[in-house]
Every structure is written in C-alpha cells, then in structure tokens.
Amino acid sequence: MATTSGDEPWTSVRPAVAPLLRAVTAELADQMVAEIQARVPEYSRPADDMYIKVLHLGVAEALRRFVDRIERPRQPWDPEVFRAIGRGEAAEGRDLEPFQTAMRLGARVAWRRLTEQAEQLGLDPPTLYDLGEAIFVFLDQLADAATDGYNEARAGAAGEMERRRRRLLDLLLSRPPASPEAIAGLAKAAGWRLPRTVAGVALAERDDYRAPSLPPDVLAGLDHGDPCLLVPDPAGPGRVRAVEAALRGFRAALGPPVPLASAATSLRWAREALALAARGVLDDRRGVLRCTDHMATLIVFRDEELVAVLAESRLAPLAHLRPAQRDRLAETLLAWLRCGRAAGEVAAQLHVHPQTVRYRLRQLEELYGDQLDDPDARFELEIVLRARQARGGPAARD
Known part of the structure; x- marks a missing residue:
C-alpha cells in the first residue's frame, strides 16, 4: 500500500500489531534458521560454530528490531548491530554474500508464514500488505548496514596491511641494516614473502x-x-x-x-x-x-672530482689543440681503445674513411708517445674519455 509519510512504511502499520508479531517471533526465528540452513550451503556446516552463531544472532536481532520499529516507528534506528555483523564477517575472512542471501531468504520465510497465519493473528489484507512492504524495506536497511560494516573492516584491514608494508620498506632501506629477525617478523605480519x-x-x-x-x-x-x-x-x-x-x-x-x-x-x-x-x-x-x-658510467661518475684530476693529467696532450680538432682526436682515441686498436673497426664505428683514422692515429701517437703502449695508461684514458663523452662529447653514448 503506497504511503507518503517520511517514516514509511512503519507508520502505515498499526502499532497494535507489534504484540501480535512478538508472540510468534521465537517460532518464526526457528523456522527462518531451519530454512536458511537447508538452502544456504555456508550455513549447513554443523562444525562451523561461528557461522551458526552469526546466523542465530542476525535472525533474532532482525526480528526484534523489526517488531520494535512497528511499535515505535519514529524512534531512531541504530544499525550498529548489523554493522558489527558485517565487520565480523570481514574479520573472519568470509564473503558477505552468504549472510545477505540468508537474510533475503529469511525475509521470504517470514512473509510466507505471516500470510499463512494472517487469519489466526487477526491481520486484515491492508495490514498484511503494509507488513510485506515493511519487511522488504527493512531487509534493504539491514543489508546496507552489514555492507557498510563489512567495507569499513576491509578498508581498515587493507590500510593496516599497507602501513605494515610501508614500515617493512623503511626497515629494509635503513642504514645500518636491520636485523634479519626484525625483518622476518615484520615481513610475516605484512604478508610479504622474503x-x-x-x-x-x-x-x-x-x-x-x-x-x-x-x-x-x-x-x-x-x-x-x-x-x-x-x-x-x-x-x-x-x-x-x-x-x-x-x-x-x-x-x-x-x-x-x-x-x-x-x-x-x-x-x-x-x-x-x-x-x-x-x-x-x-x-x-x-x-x-x-x-x-650503465655500470661503467655509474662507476666513472661515482667520484667526479677524482676523474677530473685524472682527466687533466691524461688529456693534457690534447689541451693545446683547437676544440674541433681536440674533439675529433678524443672521439677517435676512445673508439680505438674500445675496438681493440683496430683501425678498420674504428673507421666503421665513426663512419669515416680508414685512411682518415690512420692519419688521426698517427697524430695521437705523436702526442702520446709510449703511453699508448702502457695498459694502465690506456685503461685510465678510456675512463676519462668515457666520462668526457657522457658529459656531452660528440661520440655516441654507450
């Protein structure tokens, strides 16, 4: 029956109906629980005491709250019990769907039993219709409250797990390193496999x-x-x-x-x-x-001041040259060191004629003399030339 009251549908049902309903709630609760256990697999496990306890609590509390609202329709309703049930389901690691399925099934059982006993309870058709509307509105409110509690608990658990993971990250990055025992303990709490x-x-x-x-x-x-x-x-x-x-x-x-x-x-x-x-x-x-x-570049730039001092010494023979000539010879020397001192490979890498490479190598031999035969000198030259190239020299990057 349609109503327009802000308290609908509770004000549509006469408060005098409440004592009639209260007299049959115990029997009705047993019937609802039996039907739920028979048809919802999660509640048909006799060994799972927690599921059964939640079921009995939910059914009994739903009936009691429903009758109270019929009797006092304008009294504010506190959904905390059903929020708590939702939080409890989340804490136990269970899905909320079985509980909500059980409540929907219970509501249908309650409506069916009331229609069957309408004449015995003295419920005329208009009252029965209003009760039906109230039952299903109440069911939606219960489902909303349980969902709010469930989501709140899940969000809280996820937030706590995220906080533990952040603490674990801080511990792993601490200097000096934390003890293996401390790391293992926090990793376990954070659900992170070492x-x-x-x-x-x-x-x-x-x-x-x-x-x-x-x-x-x-x-x-x-x-x-x-x-x-x-x-x-x-x-x-x-x-x-x-x-x-x-x-x-x-x-x-x-x-x-x-x-x-x-x-x-x-x-x-x-x-x-x-x-x-x-x-x-x-x-x-x-x-x-x-x-x-890029390990070579990272190592070279680990101490740039030291590399700069080394460069000043090893690149001194090129210092008096014009910038363009200095760049060409530095580029050629680095390619020569990388290619195992093979002029043909250097020419291919630099995209110049082999004769051009040989001419430049003769210049380098004149400038460096016996240094190019010294393995330590060649190694240090490659370090400083790599650093020079990485800072913006003309050669292609490694």
Whole structure:
C-alpha cells in the first residue's frame, strides 16, 4: 500500500500489531534458521560454530528490531548491530554474500508464514500488505548496514596491511641494516614473502603524480621524500618487464639485483642513475633506466672530482689543440681503445674513411708517445674519455 509519510512504511502499520508479531517471533526465528540452513550451503556446516552463531544472532536481532520499529516507528534506528555483523564477517575472512542471501531468504520465510497465519493473528489484507512492504524495506536497511560494516573492516584491514608494508620498506632501506629477525617478523605480519634478492627503483617526483598499478608483491614508498619501490626477485621471469610496464610514463631507474640485506645499496645506485639522467649523462627516453646497462658510467661518475684530476693529467696532450680538432682526436682515441686498436673497426664505428683514422692515429701517437703502449695508461684514458663523452662529447653514448 503506497504511503507518503517520511517514516514509511512503519507508520502505515498499526502499532497494535507489534504484540501480535512478538508472540510468534521465537517460532518464526526457528523456522527462518531451519530454512536458511537447508538452502544456504555456508550455513549447513554443523562444525562451523561461528557461522551458526552469526546466523542465530542476525535472525533474532532482525526480528526484534523489526517488531520494535512497528511499535515505535519514529524512534531512531541504530544499525550498529548489523554493522558489527558485517565487520565480523570481514574479520573472519568470509564473503558477505552468504549472510545477505540468508537474510533475503529469511525475509521470504517470514512473509510466507505471516500470510499463512494472517487469519489466526487477526491481520486484515491492508495490514498484511503494509507488513510485506515493511519487511522488504527493512531487509534493504539491514543489508546496507552489514555492507557498510563489512567495507569499513576491509578498508581498515587493507590500510593496516599497507602501513605494515610501508614500515617493512623503511626497515629494509635503513642504514645500518636491520636485523634479519626484525625483518622476518615484520615481513610475516605484512604478508610479504622474503625474497633472495631485491632491486630498488628510484622515481622522479612529478606534479601530476598517479599511483602506478604495480605487481602486488612490490613494496611501494610513493609518499617518501624521494619516491621509491622495492622489487623482490627481479631476475624472475617477466618481473622487470611487469614493473617497467607499470611505470610507463614515469622517469625511473632500476638498481642492480642485490641480496635482501643490501636493498639500500641497490636503491642508492638507482637514485644516482636517475640523477645522471636528469643531467643528460644517461639517456632515459626509452623507459626505465636499468643500472646494469650503465655500470661503467655509474662507476666513472661515482667520484667526479677524482676523474677530473685524472682527466687533466691524461688529456693534457690534447689541451693545446683547437676544440674541433681536440674533439675529433678524443672521439677517435676512445673508439680505438674500445675496438681493440683496430683501425678498420674504428673507421666503421665513426663512419669515416680508414685512411682518415690512420692519419688521426698517427697524430695521437705523436702526442702520446709510449703511453699508448702502457695498459694502465690506456685503461685510465678510456675512463676519462668515457666520462668526457657522457658529459656531452660528440661520440655516441654507450
């Protein structure tokens, strides 16, 4: 029966009906529980006491609250009991659907029994129709309350797990390293399997920061001052590719794989690679920088002041030349050192005629003399020439 009251449908049912209903609630509760256990598999397990307790509590409380609302329709309704049931289902790791199915089935049982006993209870058809509407409105309210509690608990649990994972990341990146026992304990609490190796990922800050969709076992510190990630078992099949796909559009660097206790070291290398990319020393335009592809450059730039002192000494024979000539000879010398001193390969790499390379090599021999026969001198020359090239020299980058 349609009504327009703000308290509908409760004000449509005469309060005098409440004592009639209360007299049959115990019998009705037993019938509802029996029907639910017969038709909802989750409640047909006699060994699962918790499910049965929740079922009896839910049915008894729903009937009591329903009758109370018929008797006092304008009294504020407190849904906390059903919120608590929803939270309890979440805490037990169960899905909420069986409980809601049980409540819907219970409502149909209640409506059917009331229609069967309408004459005995003195319920005329209009009252019976209003009761039916009230039952199903009440059912929706119960379902909403249970869902709110369930979602609240799930969100709280997820938030707590995320807090534990952030604490674990901080512990793994601490210097000096935390004890293995402390790490193992927190990893267990965070649901994180301890890997044999890890790799740190450094991320550049950005104004339009969005959280990447990462594999679930990657520890994320996106709210750190220097955003970072920790990738477990980076050598596993497809591991790095999955992280790179998630970071598409980000400026990021992946540190080398290291034992778990050295996680901070891997992240430090990743941050140094990212800093070199920001200076234009490393090229990150093709995606995530992998430190393992640029170890020589990272080592060379680990102490730039020392490399500068070495360069001043080893490149002194070129200092008096014109800039263009100095660049050509430096480029040729680096290619010659890389190619095993083969003029033909140098010519192919530099895209010049072999005779041009031989002419330049003769110039270099005149400038350097016996130094080019000294393995230590050649090694130091390659270091400083690589550094010169990475800082913007004319040769192609490694």
